[in-house]
Amino acid sequence: MAGFPVVRLRRLRYNPVLRSMVRETEIEVKDLIYPLFVTAGRDVKNPVPSMPGIYQLSIDNLLKEAEEVVGLGIPAVLLFGVPEPGEKDEVATPAYVPEGIVQQAVRALKKEFPGLLVITDVCLCEYTSHGHCGLVDGGVILNDPTLELLARTALSHVEAGADMVAPSDMMDGRVAAIRKKLDAHGFTETPILSYAAKYASAFYGPFREAAGSAPQFGDRRSYQMDPANGREALREVAQDLEEGADIIMVKPALSYLDVIRQVRNHFNCPLAAYNVSGEYAMIKAAALHGWISEREVVMEVLTSIKRAGADLIITYFAKDVAGWLKTC
Template sequence: MRRLRKDSLRPLVRESRLSVEDLIMPVFVDENISAKKEIPSMPGYYRIPLGGVAEEVGRAMEKGIKAFILFGIPSYKDEVGSSAFDKNGVVQKAVREIKAEHSDAVVVTDVCLCEYTTHGHCGVVRDGIILNDETLPILGKTAVSHAEAGADIVAPSGMMDGMVKAIRNALDAEGFQDVAIMSYSAKYASSFYGPFREAAESGYAFGDRRSYQMDFHNSSEALREVELDIREGADIVMVKPALSYLDVIRKVKDKFGYPTAAYNVSGEYSMVKAAGKMGWLDEKQIAYEILVSIKRAGADLIITYHAMEIADFLG
């Protein structure tokens, strides 16, 4: 077996390859700031002001990154997240800014209410209960507003039952048949999201999200979730988080053979950064190994905060 492990031969027999074109870079756009602001729990990652988002995307594109997923920090929040579907909302403005400067960038928009509601949950709340069906029309309106701004892909992340169908119907009714849906199909109620909630100001005011996000003890349930989303019109399905859910990624890919994304989430990123800061690990080597493992598990696309540094590493 060792004959093919020489440095000169390894690349010839390599089974999994990571490319910068596999990566989707998250961008936090904050309409409340005028300069980049580092996220304390995500060292080296920043909130970007609206006026700097096109420049940030341009820097990444110079490294070969072509796809970006946008998360907005709005100037106002209310009980139903109305700024999420405001045509002049933070994400809508950011999409227009990016497309005006970089028409060839692939812009993905997160479609959820948690960043826009005063209570921080992903749906409409009444008497402490997150309401599924009442949330669906709002998600549809939000997706349409993103498409009108120029988004290429909308990515519903709230784990509301029927969200893909509601969004597909809303997009089609407004003439946006060509806008794709990348659904957070198997999104687990995970402790790995902590840093993101600081970054996006999306922490919840009460309870938790276990009534609509998946139980991390389950994997077969993920297949049922993915199958439903495919039937409703999802073009890409996603597993989130990635690193502790490689088995789920593999099950999804093997069963459906569908374009599959995985989200290398904030907690996974921050663990690597913390260990690197202590000198316990080589950050870039570990990040590369993690991303290759996600690709090897079956992911076609990887959303990752390591995108810029891995682009340099691969380059």
Template sequence: MTAESSLHLTNRPRRLRCTSTLRSMVQETQLRVADLIYPLFVMEGEGQKVEVESMPGCYRYSLDFLLKEVAEGFELGIGAIALFPLIPDAQKDNAGTESYNPDGLIPRTVRAIKQQTPEIVVITDVALDPYSNQGHDGIVENGKILNDQTVAVLVKQAIAHAEAGADMVAPSDMMDGRVGAIRKALDQRGFIDVSILAYSAKYASAYYGPFRDALDSAPKFGDKKTYQMDAANAQEALKEVALDIAEGADIVMVKPALAYLDIIHRVRKHTHLPVAAYNVSGEYAMIKAAGQQGWIDEKKVILETLLSIKRAGADLILTYFAKEVALMLR
């Protein structure tokens, strides 16, 4: 009798870990390419593919290069992209008027993508910070972010994106009442099939730094704590989610993801709507930096990270790793 068989144990959980096939059979959480939304940065010009210094492997693309990236992603099974614009300073003002220009960067990009790859789901960011000369998500007056005046501009922006062919608009601004206002305006103009992915629980996080580098959208004064959520608050997230659902959101989202897995879990228990999570730029940058130093097995950590977000309860994950993961899972 060997030492291994000297104990009489009714339950041996290791039985189901003996082989990779067994482990795969009983795996509780599955990560699929279809779960991923690929955020992409678009810029003016031609023949441009400029790496974001603080996000190794992520680029700002001119439209011609962006179309190639979209086509490659779709071939890999990525069914949805989220667009974020780098707007020239000359086009920025406090009112974010360029955000609803029907011939602006995002509407032109949406039309081109839909002409090339009509099946892909195009999600557009609805917020003023890329278009604001103040770097804030709303109109500024005497150092204060104006809520209702900003919502009126966000409605115009969402309509411009819908008219261009966007499948889904994603208000990321955290202004009160913007989901309801956008839903009402979309419906009144006949865009009843355009969905709203609401940034419902978006925290005032330090993890956004590289993203702001990519879009040159850092606030010119103060911070965003008067409209984005306090990192200490969890119940407030459920309140924000409930409000967005009542106003007509089709998908609710938690942002960031890794430091807020508990929030994702709470939101998942709170609603039957799809729940998204944003694996944000700072989370991406930390893994990339450690991988470049050889301190971690980068590919394994990427997969473990995204699995943890799904395990917490996310149905969909916005992640800059989308293309890499699609190749890994292929």
């Protein structure tokens, strides 16, 4: 094979039009899912201090935000509920009652924006007084008794009109429990987006401020994945697919690009990645100090996530990116 000087790889880089034509990875608006935090009240727009530009929104303001999302062409939102602190209890009752904050928000969103894909996070941590993702007994997070509550929560979301449910708790068997519950109630066509490989990451801090979901004791390392493990992610994904997951997710994204690539190489299914709150906060902080170009860094980060193999990207930058793509 001929080498330099006959072969010059820079030939395809000089002309910006040609450079664009041979680009291997493109970010498109249809790739994006925008997370939203909904809370009780009216005319509430509480800023999240560690996440500039992100808010806890009452339903009236959630609808205004959704109107902007739809106008930008973003196809989907991922909904998180923030109940009043006094509503939380040991068994996460606000997570699955028909008039829970997420259930109300789903009904409002689907009424006003029927074409918007509404995905709901299914977990208990925002709704439990102890802040853990499962039931607790003597300081131990219980797996099997938690499954029924997760399934009830998913069913209540779908009954309210959710298009897809996304269990994020990392309890073993939760996908099967949710699939069985949905199918038994006639929702056989409702897909499940599983947080299949969710790591016990230090990048979740700002999210826990936004969702009010910090654990009141201990940590989540007994059920979320060890950040040192890559091969184990393949077992988690395989199990969730066997139990009926339709889309699987790796979370976080940026420090786990190798995991995204491994999952993509091993499984032929839709793959999502979550560009999480800590990743967002770091970029925002550096950009606010003028240390980086926010737009260029965000696009480079998201491109790396998609290049690693993700089909869908959940990101707090979704609105910014959609706007930037419109001006390209």
